[in-house]
Amino acid sequence: MSDWIEACAADDIDEEDVIRFDHAGRSFAIYRSPEDEFFATDGLCTHEQIHLSQGLVMGDIIECPKHNGRFNYKTGAARGAPVCVNLQTYPVKVDAGKVFIQLGN
Amino acid sequence: MVIIGAGECGTRAAFALREEGYDGSITLVGSEPHLPYERPPLSKEAMTSGEAPSIKAIADAARLAEHRIDLKGSTTVISIDRANRSVRLGDGSDLAYDKLLVATGSIPRKLPMSGLGARCVYLRTFDDALLIRQYLREDVRIAIVGGGFIGFELAASARKLGAEVTVVEAQPRILMRGVPEEIAAIVHETHVTEGVEIVCGDGIAAIEDDGNLVRIALSSGRTVVADLAIIGIGAVPVTALAETAGLALNNGISVDARLRTSDPHIFAAGDCCSFPLAVYGHRRVRLEAWRSAQEHGALAARNMLGAEEAHASVPWFWSDQYGLTLQIAGLPDEGERTVRRDLGDGAFILFHLKGDGRLVAASGIGPDNTVARDIRLAEMLIARSARPDLTALASTAVKLKSLLAA
Structure with missing residues (x-):
């Protein structure tokens, strides 16, 4: 298991919103749900490699800013055309006001 | 079910029929030899990336097979026989249908x-x-x-x-x-x-x-x-088949809000049809846009299965040129006054409103996808016939999302 990576402060993300986090040449999207929970996925849409952080969060859905492809950001599940490939998700924890994500191998 | 036209609209309709639980046969007839592919990249990424343009397929052969969609490529449709509910193909064979979708698109003027x-x-x-x-x-x-x-x-x-x-x-x-x-x-x-x-x-x-x-x-x-x-001087709807078959035309194949033509067994969708746009008091429009083609395809599929569902969405399209993206929700010509919202980095959005304050369209331009989120929220406000506060629209200190809750 790899280490937890500090991504941002919890206060950097509004409720029902998303920000971009770049680490080691990769891009991630960190979400704060309307229920004040935190989630993380790959940062790029599986359809055309667009940054999801410029998209809109509605409930548990992130919508790609380019072609409105939708994913459930809590599970990574693709939720409608044009996307058909799921999004990779990552474990998240919040400690002392900081958001950490675990990138696996 | 028979679908004429294997572009974005027809292909989406084919998949939507399966997603809605339809178990019978689906035949997708296309004139081109390729797998169904996305057209928007043809002028952009496909033109500039790599040594030669490559196809961005909407679905590969395996996915078509998995959904039991019978793609007949390089195939023209000669005529529609409404009395016998069948279409005649270029090789002289006939294809019977219960419901037919005409998604023949548009061609350059x-x-x-x-x-x-x-x-x-x-x-x-x-x-x-x-x-x-x-x-x-x-x-x-x-x-x-x-x-x-x-x-x-x-x-x-x-x-x-x-x-x-x-x-x-x-x-x-x-x-x-x-x-x-x-x-x-x-x-x-x-x-x-x-x-x-x-x-x-x-x-x-x-x-x-x-x-x-x-x-x-x-x-x-x-x-x-x-x-x-x-x-590149515009596009004209492909209506010859429909016209010969005696279907009503009006700036394309004329359909009702459920995308049904003047023949209850035949639907038309995408660029080839004009339809009443509910959000503007049923003004009849014909759209030439990728998302509309998808939405039409899915809606037509549901109605071919008897859903009786009316079209309800707001038109939306985008264009990419260099690092700039332009997005427009709604039809700006519906507006009578404009409020501007500056987003930084040169990006801005124009909100188009009726004299009574109802938001009818929003158009934005900026680097990358800077305008996307606010245009999407504007689209939702338009769909609700919202009359947002003008100061709030102009001020980036106010999140557009907060106006949706109002």
Whole structure:
């Protein structure tokens, strides 16, 4: 298991919103749900490699800013055309006001 | 179920039929030899990435097989026999249907003059894109007739590959149809900065194509000489089959809000049809846009299965040129007044409102996808016929999302 990576402060993300986090040449999207929970996925849409952080969060859905492809950001599940490939998700924890994500191998 | 047209709309309809639980046969008839593919990249990414354009398939053969969609490629439909509910294919065979979807799309409007030859081309298909791509390189002169989206997306791609580009537009400004002047001005400036020459307010008097060079004589007396002329002066709906079959036409195949034609067993969807747009008091429109084609395909599929569902969404489209993205939700010509919201980095959004304060459209332009989120929220406000506070619209201190809750 790899280490937890500090991504941002919890206060950097509004409720029902998303920000971009770049680490080691990769891009991630960190979400704060309307229920004040935190989630993380790959940062790029599986359809055309667009940054999801410029998209809109509605409930548990992130919508790609380019072609409105939708994913459930809590599970990574693709939720409608044009996307058909799921999004990779990552474990998240919040400690002392900081958001950490675990990138696996 | 038979679908004529294997583009974005027809293909989406085929998959939607399965997603809705339909278990019978689905035949998707397309005139092109390729797998169903996305057209938007043809003027943009497909033109500039890699050594040659590549197809971005909507679905590969395995996915079509998994959904039991029978794709008949390179196949033309000769006629529709409404009495017997069957279509006649180019090879003389007949295909029976319970419900038929006509999703024949649109084709480029032809320049109505003589003198056009092999070096005067249009962009519609992947094969067109392959041909155009051969010309996009340094020391090649490209003339683009028509200052619309196809023309400017191709102009950006051509510049990226080093070609010289002149765009000729007969109207006094570019993007006259559907794009507010403030936004068209940004597009114009960006192209000029990138080295494109734009000639507005000058018509085409004559074209001469000798097979090596194209000479375009303008009304002003000037002549533009090019190695290739690309003509992008709009699109016309493909309606010949429907017309011969006696279906009602009105700027395309006329359908009701459920996308049904004048024959209850035949539906039409996408670029080839006009339909009543509920959000503007059922104003009849015909849209030529990727997302609309998808939404139409899915809606037609549900209604072919008996859903009786009316079209309810707001038109939306985008264009990418260089690093800029433009997005428009709704039809700006519905607006009577405008409020501007500046987002930084030169990005801004224009909100178009009726005199009574109802938001009817929003258009935005900016680097990357800077305008996307607010345009999407504006689209939701338009769908709700919202009358948002004008100060809030103009101020980035107020999140548009908060207006949705109001």
